[in-house]
Amino acid sequence: MLDESNNWGRWGAGDERGALNLLTPETVLAAAGCVREGRVLGLSLPIRGATSSPAPTTVPHLRGRPLPQHFMSVDGGDYAAGTRAIGAGLKMADDALVVTPHGTTTHMDALCHMWSGDELYNGHPADRVRSYGAGRCGIDKAGPVVARGVLFDIPRLRGVPHLAATDRIGPADLEGCGVQVRPGDVAVVRTGWPLAWQDGPDAYWAGQPGLSADAGRWLAERDVCVVASDNAAIGGLNDRQLADEGLADDLHMILLWRHGIHLVEMLWLEELAESGRTDFLFVVAPLRIEGGTASPVTPVAVL
């Protein structure tokens, strides 16, 4: 039975990995068994530097978020302009990245990303999340995820190219996909919303389709370890890019905070959807950013 108390005996008091504890050697072996074709798909959007790119703002992102910046500290242009090679002739390019993952990249949320009251997931004190990083439930605590992924392709179910901004996905939609969910699975939910970016930023920013609270509970009841989607917030957003749900029904509260289910957002799922596959090996390995609230990632589906 579903317990939304955010007070888990099953994880143990000190736990910071949440639902990733559902992963066991058995689930990993079963996940590896989903590899049947040997095809590999990357599920991430590009990270496009905002400073000097000719097209800095052409990757889907939430309005007002600081875009990634990418700088070359030495490049081919320098050698063209006369920079001397190293030693007997070695040349090199080097660079730096400035990135705020939420809202601008395909990323995985840490369990410290959202909470209510004074406690993070599982009773960890929110006071430990400070300027030098999250002392509890940071993304460095998650570790790599190797699991069975299952795809809920809602636009295919509804016969549309992508959901509309105001569409919300209910339990019936998830049921309708006919996917068998097992404990420890990664639920990958396709809305198709990145396709809206093709009509311009304003179309994308008009709101976002997403899971309803009941659909979130449906997934939590089935003990998935991660919910991943191609929208920006798992739940839907209004045109101010905020969730309309109250605290009890907020998707981050239900999944991340109460159940310790990690969220992966802003995926690119179009090739996966075209593959027709609904189960596969899913791997996502967040950067070990100590105390990070998220990590930009390239999730992988192995079909």
Added chain:
Amino acid sequence: MLDESNNWGRWGAGDERGALNLLTPETVLAAAGCVREGRVLGLSLPIRGATSSPAPTTVPHLRGRPLPQHFMSVDGGDYAAGTRAIGAGLKMADDALVVTPHGTTTHMDALCHMWSGDELYNGHPADRVRSYGAGRCGIDKAGPVVARGVLFDIPRLRGVPHLAATDRIGPADLEGCGVQVRPGDVAVVRTGWPLAWQDGPDAYWAGQPGLSADAGRWLAERDVCVVASDNAAIGGLNDRQLADEGLADDLHMILLWRHGIHLVEMLWLEELAESGRTDFLFVVAPLRIEGGTASPVTPVAVL
């Protein structure tokens, strides 16, 4: 026979993925077949922010490189100090990362990272590597790597905790490990050098053990798609943190530039070594940084 001309018919003129083209559905299926225990190991060092961390410089890194910086743009401290929750009570932590991957993090090199003359790997013009990023052979061209990994544990072979700074690994060492290498494998070479950090930065900076040129050629002849190591430059370094080899024998030139073999550096391989496993599923999924010379990564071994 080994061709070091950097002029490959086999990849095709337009190719920017190099030896990753060796990966096929068959190699992926074979790699998945290496999962026998269901254990998952992350192979990366932590990313520790340099600005306010109490221990900013305690992760192995090359001297003089700009360390990662991690900033929280809102955190639990703000709420403790009176910041109001969002709406009915939602609180959030958000952050930003500034990272220069080479020399400071576990990272994967793009094929544009090093070259000689006016051409990158495979004849791509170095002039296309500019301030807005590498127009050719950037890390965004690599895509996720799902392959069979094979471990060459040189300290175990030699019966030492870790190699010494001046040790170089020869073909006989690789042969001596008794590992069967197949085309498309990821060669994971352990030197144990991160353990030298325990004796302080100066010990770590005294030089680094690494592959000799002949060992590099030995791997290239066997058509590995990636060489990954726990040292900083695949080859060895002297106490000025430079390679001693000339251009013909430089490991980056042999592997990355001439053969298009991607390099993953600064791994943490201690648990993998302890596992006793020499073949496994290896997954590394670089961030899709457009025009990037590298990506920080968390490589994964699935045993």
Added chain:
Amino acid sequence: MLDESNNWGRWGAGDERGALNLLTPETVLAAAGCVREGRVLGLSLPIRGATSSPAPTTVPHLRGRPLPQHFMSVDGGDYAAGTRAIGAGLKMADDALVVTPHGTTTHMDALCHMWSGDELYNGHPADRVRSYGAGRCGIDKAGPVVARGVLFDIPRLRGVPHLAATDRIGPADLEGCGVQVRPGDVAVVRTGWPLAWQDGPDAYWAGQPGLSADAGRWLAERDVCVVASDNAAIGGLNDRQLADEGLADDLHMILLWRHGIHLVEMLWLEELAESGRTDFLFVVAPLRIEGGTASPVTPVAVL
């Protein structure tokens, strides 16, 4: 007579300070003599961090430029959340700034900022401007400016609150202000355009008023050492935020490139205009960013 050849005997071949060489002990003494009231006015816009500020985009800036980011690496919130004081009780706040000055802040352009062909101002090779910074004509070469400032208040002359986006300022406007210009003066030109921001970003981005080419020449003929204005590009801009002039008439080409006249842009001049003063001591001291193309600044008028 005005020479637009960008080939100056008067500065000497090695010179990288341009028209700032017009400043002499005599001009400095005369400038100090303009202090008659003892009032001090700062002439800069605020620098507002974009990451977590409640109002990140509410300071005038050019569309699409990367906004400043400001991060606290330790703050009062951390102590509220339990961070221990240093030693016997010292607490501190520390921070970092990421800033791209052009188009986002009140800033001073270096002579390396714009050019045509292969040479910067005064024949310095453009090839020396590389990824590690401008080896010639960087902002570190400028040094502090202490000069007489003269105000051309064009909206006051025309009897409007601020100029319109399509307005261009001609020599007759400058003449009409009745200001006596001396060699080495800083010409401060008010358009009032920051006031357009009050009507929203779109109003501000509809274009910008600015100097016509002939007005630029009028100032160059009078040997001013700096032109400073409250618009973003000294010349006018169209609604794509570009100049309409050809190369010969481009204001940056006329002033910065051909005459070595430094430009200070995006000032806030409202209090200065209200003061009624047309001459004053003007001080601007760019940060010594080695090889920088600009520096964010707080110019000062002492009345």
Added chain:
Amino acid sequence: MLDESNNWGRWGAGDERGALNLLTPETVLAAAGCVREGRVLGLSLPIRGATSSPAPTTVPHLRGRPLPQHFMSVDGGDYAAGTRAIGAGLKMADDALVVTPHGTTTHMDALCHMWSGDELYNGHPADRVRSYGAGRCGIDKAGPVVARGVLFDIPRLRGVPHLAATDRIGPADLEGCGVQVRPGDVAVVRTGWPLAWQDGPDAYWAGQPGLSADAGRWLAERDVCVVASDNAAIGGLNDRQLADEGLADDLHMILLWRHGIHLVEMLWLEELAESGRTDFLFVVAPLRIEGGTASPVTPVAVL
């Protein structure tokens, strides 16, 4: 009489400018009257980018602080490599700066930089200093400083090139300089310590000379508005780069926290010392970084 209670009637309850309120039209006029030669001296160290500079760490800085990073987003090398000019032929260089001012640059401290207990200078709540910046006593509250500067050249007084790391400056030293201090003056204290950098970082990091607590009180009693020095912390430092004084005698506590006297640190004073001038016009104009704990600055002496 000196009041160290940090509870000032004289500034008023809402005040965030501290001792800068001592500046009046009269002090500004008197300061302008100090300009007698028309010479202008910049008093800052260079800001040298750490990423790709050939000499990143050759500017004095405190050990372990994140060095400035300077990136070019477009430069002359790009045009050499084939980047097309804008429109009819315009070329441009653009850049970004990442800077943590304390300990790495010539900078001015905000009144929010240090405190004890729960209150900043003048009773402002420390809880208002949060991740989005200091809501009270940020550097944006200071405004430009135009004042009379007076030089205390301690190495000249003692007949040494520079003070030793363990030297502390007492009231007798300040008296011995024979400088007449007036309310609202900027006290510029030379230790010569940047010269120690010529002997290498380790020499510089061996500690730092600085003001004793009694010397700090001597200056506070004379109502200076700013204390500026060429050391890193106004007071002295030990070889761990920390102050040895207790809370009551800490220089930041005495000057910044109790008296609201702004501090400018890490100046370059060698040319000023050589000038033989002990009074001059001093101008420092911090960037208006909203909520900033400091600003990098180029202070100016006009002789």
